[in-house]
Amino acid sequence: DARVTQTPRHKVTEMGQEVTMRCQPILGHNTVFWYRQTMMQGLELLAYFRNRAPLDDSGMPKDRFSAEMPDATLATLKIQPSEPRDSAVYFCASGAEGNTIYFGEGSWLTVV
């Protein structure tokens, strides 16, 4: 049963700390997305990669957020330093050639 795997599922951290979220896309998928869900904004795109190359990260606050794909089986989203306004659910999704993308279960981040 192929699925997108995200870790950690839940994270509570103090303001100013570094947070790293990891994603394992579905094997064979060449496009990876990071979305953030908040009450106010719904699902907003932060960044996405195709064949490990970043295509668009315009939705990401550049001063504190960074996204990378060290290899085809791992995508990371890092926040440094974290702030309370970063509290949200962060979803990773992956897709192959075509139109449908598949989401992981999300990483629930709380910054206190």
Next chain:
Amino acid sequence: DQQVKQNSPSLSVQEGRISILNCDYTNSMFDYFLWYKKYPAEGPTFLISISSIKDKNEDGRFTVFLNKSAKHLSLHIVPSQPGDSAVYFCAARNGGSQGNLIFGKGTKLSVKP
């Protein structure tokens, strides 16, 4: 500026009746539309999609209608079941953006027994 809008934050329907969820978009370059369903504490799951060259796509109890001239699509669920209670997201793909999906803010559907 929202390119994909779901103007109803919530919808309540009786079991067995039809649920109609609506979505409007502004970008005429969108070429593919999808609906995702999301249960609490889970990621969105793909439900049904439609290409801009079609006006209807049906899959079991779920039908999506597309009205390009009105830039409007809708998801019909019939008959509605309590297990359909979830948040439904409309999404659109910009044909020029290599697969990026733009999501609406979602509509919470409650199906009452």
